[in-house]
Amino acid sequence: MVYPPSELRFGREARRLIPASLPRLRCFDPVEFHGTECASHLRMLARLKPNASNQLCFLRLASSKEEIMQEWEVRIRQKIPSTHDQSSMTLRDDLPEFLDQLSKALNPDQSGLAESTVCEISRIHGIETAKNSKFTPDEVIQEYTTLQDVLLDVFERDGELGKKERNIVLVTMATAMKEAVSEFVSIVTAREQELADRLARASDAGRIALWEWDARTGETWRSEYHHEFYGFKNKSLTWTFSDLFACIHPDDLRMVKQEVEKVKAGKVKSYHAEYRVIWPDGSEHWLLGKGQVRLGADKSLKYVAGTVSEITERKEADAALERSVHRLEEEKQLREQFVNTLSHDLRNPLAAAKAAAQLIARHPEQSARITDLAMRVANAVNRADKMIQDLLDANRIRAGKKMVLDYSNCDLVGIARSVLDELISIHGDRFVLKAETDIFGYWSADDLKRVFENLLTNAIKYGDPHSEITLKIEGRTKLVCISVHNWGNPIPQSEIPHLFDPFSRSASAEKSLRKGSWGLGLTLVRGVVEAHRGTIEVKSSANGGTSFILSLPY
CATH class of the missing domain: 3.30.450.20 (PAS domain)
Structure with a gap:
């Protein structure tokens, strides 16, 4: 694979800078410099006969160690911006140990011990510096050339160094720099190559x-x-x-x-x-x-x-999805239009049938049996008309529209009593109404009646047939709280979030022997409550029973 220029420019730059930096080692003897030659040259210098100048240079380094580190730190921070956020301890790192080994190289009694340690310290420094992504090879070289300049400035403060001492310093610094930069470049290049390989594999995959x-x-x-x-x-x-x-x-x-x-x-x-x-x-x-x-x-x-x-496949999928959504929207509009039209057309003959049944029931010459049959027809028509009205309202709610209500000043407790009277005549006296006084407000009486009918009918269908059903109405500041409670099997918690969805029926409703429900009752309840700017919630448990709790503003 061919790598981008920015991926491998770091390694090439380092390899270019190593030989280019060597002339910076000032006053160094004009020998062609390589790492192995540097090491052998250091050994050769170490074998030279010691003299008083060696001893003097050794003593200067020993006495000026802290001064050298301080001066080096000042100069490095001026030259390398990436060192500004480093502490002195981190920046100096292994510098104290390096100066100790340089001191040994200058010590007539220990010069032979310093070579391998200098190389090892420098290699470790190169490894540690490579961990800092902000460092470049040129900056590693600057560390060593700056230290060399500081050393020579300190050593020559009291007089010029001898040739041997100067060469010991220069060769030691050159050896150290070569080892550090080589290790630095090796690690960084390997790291960049690994990253490039990973990127290549990822892009191919x-x-x-x-x-x-x-x-x-x-x-x-x-x-x-x-x-x-x-x-x-x-x-x-x-x-x-x-x-x-x-x-x-x-x-x-x-x-x-x-x-x-x-x-x-x-x-x-x-x-x-x-x-x-x-x-x-x-x-x-x-x-x-x-x-x-x-x-x-x-x-x-x-x-x-x-x-x-x-991204051709994604774009084609997006386009197909958009077409499907558009088609579904058209089908939804057609379905709503069909339901509205069908419901309207059905209500006209039902109204005629209801009127005819009422006329027959009121005719003075009809027998009691015919009158009873006429009333049954009228009741059946009323139920069919109610189902159609429920379907129309549910269709409006599904379309995201609020129900249109007919507000008037009405007694909420009175509405509840009228619904309970009808249910008691059919299901017996198992209902309990808890309301301290009549509560008047501007609501839609017909729609709230539907709310009571749906909630109480559900309690009859799915609750314990031998337990009471409680309707509680309580007036509070700015709100009326209504609750319908029944005992029996609880509603599973997983089903509660979907109870109010159109055509949704709980598992218990599906298992019930009672059929004929469309699953629109609770949808209409929520629609009426929200149209009144109210809220509704459900609480159900085995120990506490099931409660539908409504809050309506006055």
Whole structure:
């Protein structure tokens, strides 16, 4: 795989800087410098006959160790910005031990012991520095060249160093720098290679191509498969914005150009565009392009790196989903229109049948049996009319519309009593009404009657047939609290959130032998309560029974 310039520039820069930095080692003998030669040269210098200058240099280092570290720290913080947020202890790291080993190299009695330790300390320093992503190879070199300058400044304060002492310092520093930078470059390069390999595997697996545009040179780097996203079988040597624009669908070209111009002008920090491309074979494909803008130290555009991936399947799925939603919406509107029309058309003949039944019942010459049959017909028509009205209201609620109510000043307790009287005549005296006094307010009397009928009828159907059903009405400040309670099997907690959905029936209702319910009763209850700007909640447990609790504003 070919890696983008930004991925491996770090390693190349380090390898370039190592030999380039060596002339900075001032006054060093003109020998061609390599790591192995440096180590052997250090051993050679260590075998030279010790003299008084060695001893003097050794003593200077021993007495000025703290001064050297302080001066080095000051200079390094001035040269390397990434050290500003480091503590003195972290920055100095192994510097004290390094100076101890340099002191041994200058000590006539210990010079032979320092070589391997200096190399080991420097390698460890290179490893530790590589862990700091802010450091560069040049900054590692600056650490050592700065330390060398500080050492020579301190040593020559009281007179010029001898040639041997100078060379010991210079060769020791060169050896240390070489070991540290080599270890640093090795680790960073391996890390970058690993990251690049991971990125390559991820992009291959996800069918994502990578790209990088250098704003300074105008060159564009592309990963493998990039050309395939634009329908080309072979990868061209160059790729420019003109090449990109030539592939884009005419309807999307203006948008893409505008996004590119924003990037070039430095107006955005990122790039994101979904556009169609036309392949050489004439087929259309959707692509998603993303990019991140990188600025230089002077805030000018440096480069833009990003990805491109094909999203044709997603776009086709989105379009299919949109068509399905549109079709469902049309079907919903047709269904609502059909229900409304059918309900209206059904109510007309039902009204005629009801009127005829009432006339027959009132005719003076009819027998008691015919009168009874006429009343049964009228009651059946009333039930059918009620079901149609429920269906119409439920259809309105499903459409997200509020029910239209006919408000008047009415007695809520009186409405409840009238409903209970009807139910007592059919189901017996098992109902308990708890209300201290009449409660008047502006509500829709007919619709609240439907609420009471639905809740009490459900309590009869699904509650314990031998237990009381309690209707409690309590007036509070600005609110009236209504509750309908029954004993019996509780409603499963998982079903409570769906009780008020249209055509929804609980498991107990499905198992019940009582049929004929459409599952609209609780939907209508909630619709009426919410149309009154009220709330409704359900509490159900084996020990506490089931309660439907309503709150209505006055």
